[in-house]
Each structure stands twice: as C-alpha cells, then as structure tokens.
Amino acid sequence: MVRKRNEAVAVATQNATGDAAQRSEVTSNLLRELVAHLRQNRTSLREEWVRRITEAQLLTAMTKEEIFAEATSVYDSYVEALETGTFEALQNYARNLSERIIPRGVETHEVVGIVLLLRDVLARSLFAKYQDDFEELNRILDAYEPAANRIANTVAVGFVQERERVIRQQQEAIRELSTPVLQVRERLLILPIIGVIDPQRARQLTEQLLRGIRTNRAKVVVIDITGVAAMDATVANHLVQTVEASRLLGATVIVTGLSPEIAQTLVTIGVDLGKMNTVGDLQGGIEQAERLLGYKVVLMAEAG
Amino acid sequence: MAANEARVRIVSDSDIVAARSQGRTLAIELGFSSGDITLIATAISELARNILSYARQGEILIRAIDGSNRAGILIVASDKGPGISDLRQALLDGFSTSGSLGLGLPGVRRLMDEFEITSAPMHGTTVKVKKWKL
C-alpha cells in the first residue's frame, strides 16, 4: 500500500513538471485558438466594443468615426499582442495613441475604461462561445486573463507616461514664459516674444515688462517679435500699447523682427510706423540700443 | 454701510476721488491684484467724470458680486441726464484714440471685463461694468 502511494507520488511529481511544460504548450494552443476566435469575430466584437464605449460616455472628445478608427487599431494591436506574446508593439502604439488623444482632452480614466471594456467584451464573447464546455472555458480564461491584464497595464501605463511627459513639457514652457524679460546690460531690457499670444498673455507680458523697466531702471527696451506665431489686429494693438506704456515710464522701445506681414497689420490698424522705432533683427536692435545708451559697440572678435 | 457695497453721489469733482477711493477699498478687500485695482479705479473715475460732464449729477454704485467660482466687482454709474443720442457712435472703438475726447466709453470697456450700457435721450444713462478676480 505504502509503496503504491510513493509510486503514485513519484508519478505525480513527474507529471507536475511535465505538466508545467505541457501547460505552457496548452496555453499557447489555447491562445492561438483565442486569437483565431478574435480575428474571426473582429467586426462584431469591435462594434460591440464601440457601442459599450459610447454607452459608458467615454471618449466624448472624439467623433464616432474617430472612436471607431482608434478602436480598430487598439483591437488589432491587442490581438497581435495576444498572438506574439510580445508587448513592445503595443507599448509603442499606446504611446502613439496617447500623443494624439491627450491634446484632445482625453483623460486617464477614459483610456483605462475603454481597455477594461474591451477585455470585458472579449471575455463575454468567450463565455458565449464555450458555454457548453465549462472546462474548456476555464482553460481558455486561464490563458486569456494574464495576457489581458498585461495588455491593460501596458496601455494604461503608456498613456500615463505620455501624459506626464506632456505635463512636464508644458511646465517647462510656462517656466520659460514666466521670465521672458531679460536684462542683458545695465538700463537695457530685452523682451523676446515667442509663440501664440492671447490677450491674457499679452497683458501678462506687458505688466511684467513695465515692472521690469521700473526695477531695472531700464532706459531702452528691445522687443523682439521674430518668434511671434501670428499677429492679428488685437495682438498688434497690444504691442502698440506696450510701446506706449513703456514710454510713459521713460523707456525707449525698439521693436525688432518685424516681418512685412506684421508691418502691414500695424499700418492697417493705424499705427504710424515712422514713429515706431523698428530694426530688422534682434542683433541690430541690441546694437542700436547700446548706441542710444552711449555704449561703444565692440565686435566680439575684438573683445576676445 | 454694508461691507461689500458702497454708493457715492456724484455732484462735484471731489466726489470723483471719493468714488475711486471706495472702489479701491472694496477691490483691495476682494483681493484683486494691484494692476486690476488700478484698472477698476480708473474706470470709476472715467464713469464718474462722464456723469459730471454730461448730467451734472448722478450716482456710482460699487458692489461685490459672485460669479460661478469667482468673485467680482460691479460698478453701476447712473444718471438722469440728457442721455446719449447715438450710442453706436459713442461706443465706436477706434484703437489709438486720443482718449481725451468724448465719453471714453470704449476705453472703459477695455479696462473692464463686462460692459453694459442703457441710455436714451431724456431718460438718462446707466453704465454697468464688471471685473472678475482671476
């Protein structure tokens, strides 16, 4: 009796190790079967998924067509990850997707939400397919769940990482913009204006410049608008106001980087360009500023 | 006097300064930035000045208001004077106007966030302006 039990134990152990190897082969087979099922039912499952997404009021920032297009890509990447067992492609896709949807205002909970919904949709379709074979269903779910978890994780983490990157970038941009007034010499300030100027930012810049003129006792200010993205009448007017306000504080303003288009806009709103001090480029503007301040202009090569 | 409201009768030029001062006080209490305080006081000054110039007398009401999620200040300048016959002309906003002409209403509108005016000949004028705390 005892020997039989020992034998049984020995056999069981051997089977266990064999089982593990067998199991992973079984898993692969099951996953292959799963993938085939998902490919076969691609259309209906995708549609079901999109329907659930809309029902759950996720991705409201996107149109129906956009949601369907992205859903297709996610679905295919999902299935591919299941098939290959590798998640790099999925990771890259997740980052790529995030880059596109973050500016649209899509939030983390939405992305996590839709991935979990897909998992749910696929699981239910498995229930439906294997409802007659409970053991087979269990086996396939055993194969599916770890992979599904990993996929959900990959997509969510990819999204969050991308979002953090965007936020860091924005913070840096804000920091840059927060200190745009540069003092390069005594009594001389430079204000390089870059990017898109909305009325609020224009006002911020003007106030900062005026405070800077006072603090640094600047007599000349060079405002460089080379980097300004677009200049409409409102922004042009802000520029004129900045020049006028600076003068009230006793500072002379030189505007540099004036393109022909911007010059045209200024003329259109009634600015007398003859009265505005303009120079082609920033370097030229700084040189003129230095002349106004009585500095001798020395070439860098000589100064070396 | 209610802590968040002030009324100033405008009958002489010293009342203009009084109205400005009240506006400044309330704006400080509400926590407006110093830049905004100056804009508010300047707007009050111009509105009070208009009352004096065109209606001889009137009233400036200054009141704290609540928006959705933000605090603000309301200024109402009212008079029973002759009214403005051509509102559209008065509100014409030419950028780079000299500002010392006419009613300066476009300028007041630029200073504040919201602007509303009701006026009719023989019925007087009421100007309502608001500024919101960011």
Add this chain to the structure above:
Amino acid sequence: MEVPILKQGGFLIATVQAALTDADLLQLRAALLERVVRMRSRGVILDVTALDVMDSFASRTIREIAHMIRLRGAETVIVGIQPEVAFAMVQLGLTLEDVATALDLEEGLEYLNKKFKSTMS
C-alpha cells in the same frame, strides 16, 4: 490739496502727494505757470509717483501744463508714473504723446540737464 513746488537750481520740482481732484489739478496748473514765469525756470519736473489713477482729465491737464510751460520757453518732464497706472492709461488711449517722461526724479533731472546743455551750446 496743494502740491508742493520746490526750486532746484534752474528747475522746479512739483511732487504730487495724494489723489488730486480736478480743482487741485487746475490749481497746480496755475501755480506752476506762475512760478515758471516769476523764477524764470528752464524746466519743470512733475513727480506723479503718488498718483494712483491718471484719468482723461488728469492727462489732458498735464498736457496743457506742458504746453503752457513750453510757451514760456521751458521744458516739462513727467516722472514716476507707476507701471499699473501706465497700463491703465494706454487702455484708455491716454499716451501723453507730446510730453516728455522719465522713470523718476533722478532720470528727470538728467533729462533736463541734457536738454538745457544742448540748448546752451
């Protein structure tokens, strides 16, 4: 409130202490003109550091002051306009375009001295 006017060399320095009513501004205009004539001043510095609001009347009166003083052969400089006041002024379209401005008293004096030196030579 009367604005104190001091004599410094050939210049007059008028320092605004507090908010000015219209009447105060007109009184200032008269006082400055009278003194420029009596003392044969060559320049006037109007220090508005303490002025918290510059409205259309103040702006117009200041321009009149500068104009009248120029007619007497003297130069006016406005100093001490606060950043917030300057901002509010340009929103209203008040630019004081034909009046000289400087940051503060020191800058104002430097401006007048330079101006006077150039007219002397």
